Amino acid sequence: MLPEKTVERLSQYRRTLLNCLSLGKTHIYSHELAELQNITAVQVRRDIMFLGFSSAQRKGYDVKEMIDMIGNVIDSDEVLNVAVIGMGNLGTAVTHYFIGKRPKLNIVASFDIDPERYGQTIAGVECFHIDLLNQIIKDRNITIGMLTVPTEVASETAQKMHDAGIRGILNFTTVPLNVSKNVYLEEYDMITSLEKVAYFVKKQG
Amino acid sequence: MLPEKTVERLSQYRRTLLNCLSLGKTHIYSHELAELQNITAVQVRRDIMFLGFSSAQRKGYDVKEMIDMIGNVIDSDEVLNVAVIGMGNLGTAVTHYFIGKRPKLNIVASFDIDPERYGQTIAGVECFHIDLLNQIIKDRNITIGMLTVPTEVASETAQKMHDAGIRGILNFTTVPLNVSKNVYLEEYDMITSLEKVAYFVKKQG
DNA sequence: TAGATTGTTAATCGATTAACAATC
DNA sequence: TAGATTGTTAATCGATTAACAATC
Numbered sequence: 001m002l003p004e005k006t007v008e009r010l011s012q013y014r015r016t017l018l019n020c021l022s023l024g025k026t027h028i029y030s031h032e033l034a035e036l037q038n039i040t041a042v043q044v045r046r047d048i049m050f051l052g053f054s055s056a057q058r059k060g061y062d063v064k065e066m067i068d069m070i071g072n073v074i075d076s077d078e079v080l081n082v083a084v085i086g087m088g089n090l091g092t093a094v095t096h097y098f099i100g101k102r103p104k105l106n107i108v109a110s111f112d113i114d115p116e117r118y119g120q121t122i123a124g125v126e127c128f129h130i131d132l133l134n135q136i137i138k139d140r141n142i143t144i145g146m147l148t149v150p151t152e153v154a155s156e157t158a159q160k161m162h163d164a165g166i167r168g169i170l171n172f173t174t175v176p177l178n179v180s181k182n183v184y185l186e187e188y189d190m191i192t193s194l195e196k197v198a199y200f201v202k203k204q205g
Numbered sequence: 206m207l208p209e210k211t212v213e214r215l216s217q218y219r220r221t222l223l224n225c226l227s228l229g230k231t232h233i234y235s236h237e238l239a240e241l242q243n244i245t246a247v248q249v250r251r252d253i254m255f256l257g258f259s260s261a262q263r264k265g266y267d268v269k270e271m272i273d274m275i276g277n278v279i280d281s282d283e284v285l286n287v288a289v290i291g292m293g294n295l296g297t298a299v300t301h302y303f304i305g306k307r308p309k310l311n312i313v314a315s316f317d318i319d320p321e322r323y324g325q326t327i328a329g330v331e332c333f334h335i336d337l338l339n340q341i342i343k344d345r346n347i348t349i350g351m352l353t354v355p356t357e358v359a360s361e362t363a364q365k366m367h368d369a370g371i372r373g374i375l376n377f378t379t380v381p382l383n384v385s386k387n388v389y390l391e392e393y394d395m396i397t398s399l400e401k402v403a404y405f406v407k408k409q410g
Numbered sequence: 411t412a413g414a415t416t417g418t419t420a421a422t423c424g425a426t427t428a429a430c431a432a433t434c
Numbered sequence: 435t436a437g438a439t440t441g442t443t444a445a446t447c448g449a450t451t452a453a454c455a456a457t458c
Contacts, residue, residue: 005425007404011397015379029439037381038390042427045441058434058439074400076407082399089298094395096294101396105403144402168406170399174220176242184405185243186398190299191306193391194287194375195216195279196209197349198310200389201373202281203206210449234415247451250417263415263458 006047007074012037013047014070021063029060075104081142083166084110085157086149087117087127090172094148095123108140130157137164144168151175211252212279217242218252219275222268232265280309286347288371289315290362291354292322292332295377299353300328313345335362342369349373356380 002010016036020028030048031041048061053069055061082098084091087110098107110127112118118129128136136142145166149157154175161169168184171177174192179185207215221241225233235253236246253266258274260266287303289296292315303312315332317323323334333341341347350371354362359380366374373389376382379397384390 001408002404003425004401007401008397011400012381012394015396016381031439035383038383040427041439043425045439046426049441055440056434057432057441060439074404076403080403080406089294089301093294093298097395098399102400105399143406144399146399167409168402170395170402176217176221178243182409184402184409186402188395188398189217190302190375190393191220192213192216193393194303194310194349194351195307196212197373197375197389197391198281198285199207199212199279201285201348204372204387204389208449236415245451246415248449250415251450254417260416261458262417262456265415 002050002073006050009037009039009043009047010051010070010074013044014067014074017063017067017070021067026063027056027060028063028066032060071104079104079106080144081106081108081140082144082146083108083137083140083142084125084146084148085130085133085161086147087112087114087122088148088150091146091148092123094146094172095125099124105144108142109136111136130160133160134164137161137166142166144170146170146172147177148172207255207278211255214242214244214248214252215256215275215279218249219272219279222272222275226268226272231268232261233268233271234265237265276309284309284311285349286311286313286345287349287351288313288342288345288347289330289351289353290335290338290366291352292317292319292327293353293355296351296353297328299351299377300330304329310349313347314341316341335365338365339369342366342371347371349375351375351377352382353377 013033030044034041034044051069051073053066082105084095084107091110095107095110107125110122110125111130111133112127113130118127120127145161147154147158147169151173154173155177158169158177158179162179162183166183170186170188172188174189177185218238235249239246239249256274256278258271287310289300289312296315300312300315312330315327315330316335316338317332318335323332325332348371350366352359352363352374356378359378360382363374363382363384367384367388371388375391375393377393379394382390
């Protein structure tokens with residue numbers, strides 16, 4: 001199992017490398033990748049160690065090969081199915097944002113309680129009534145959920161997701177969720193992030 | 206200067222404490238706060254040490270006082286002005302999400318290049334043409350920007366923000382920005398977060 | 411008092427960086 | 435070769451946790 005931070009960076013390297021590839025770059029040095037990522041070359045090389053990957057030395061790393069190696073390490077073999085729970089502004093935006101970005105992560109359903117929304121296709125994804133959560137998650141073998149509901153119903157919705165067998169939650173709400181150990185929970189908290197920016201902006205000044 | 210992680214948690218404690226207060230709770234033990242936050246009581250107490258705050262011992266911490274102490278430490282004295290750059294789905298959702306959430310952080314302008322958007326008030330905030338970025342940022346004393354533009358224009362937009370005197374950027378795009386040292390940059394990267402969830406979900410299984 | 415809780419130091423853990431030999 | 439680059443170990447830094455005396 002890789003360290004959390006390494007997984008994060010590998011995901012970012014891949015995106016940068018895909019971009020390099022589309023610009024026609026076939027090889028890249030650790031210091032080049034580092035500069036694009038605003039980190040050090042040593043950091044890059046240390047992360048690459050985890051891939052068990054070697055460069056054609058002195059010519060840098062083969063971009064295409066490295067993309068594949070990262071995929072081997074951080075992607076699932078099969079496609080993982082994802083659901084978006086709560087199709088308000090945020091859920092809709094997030095769905096738009098993701099669609100087609102990652103081939104191994106497939107958004108296959110969304111849920112809402114508003115009659116204006118369920119029954120529709122929003123941002124290219126079918127939206128269901130929240131009461132169908134349990135059934136659809138099981139039917140469609142959904143393992144990951146993005147939680148974009150209003151704070152008032154965040155806890156109970158997370159509970160429903162857990163009961164339906166969701167294995168990982170990306171929590172966009174500001175409510176700290178209490179889920180069992182076998183659900184991987186990643187907090188994605190805008191307000192904390194913005195307050196952090198504000199703090200360090202103030203302190204720098 | 207507080208450690209980054211402590212700043213993050215203080216922001217989260219405050220939100221939880223505000224919620225406790227609205228439920229009529231006047232005092233809270235470190236282990237109670239820890240449980241709400243899914244962390245340890247020691248962690249909570251260690252963070253509180255940074256506040257230079259003492260409890261009325263054995264009765265737990267005074268909720269109201271602690272909220273104030275956190276504000277003293279992480280808030281600015283004055284209100285900080287914030288701009289949202291890019292009012293597509295994501296920018297609009299983010300603006301909705303923030304409006305009124307933090308009294309010390311005030312969204313005072315937004316920007317877009319689409320004639321359907323600039324000139325309008327979107328999510329309660331005036332939207333300007335992106336060409337007015339420099340002027341409005343200076344006029345309205347905006348120090349923090351949330352970057353929600355398409356990836357293709359992320360770098361150049363960040364450069365414009367920097368040139369206009371922005372001091373902190375919360376980057377919602379997937380492009381690693383290259384900004385000078387005196388701009389505080391916080392990455393807010395959904396795809397990396399989701400890939401991380403996917404990785405650990407797979408590994409757990 | 412006895413038990414619960416806090417505040418703080420020391421130990422541990424994890425992540426980053428420095429140093430450098432090996433390679434082309 | 436000489437210079438640039440890589441891969442890896444050891445040192446450092448930062449954050450978390452364990453341990454425990456002090457307090458009510």
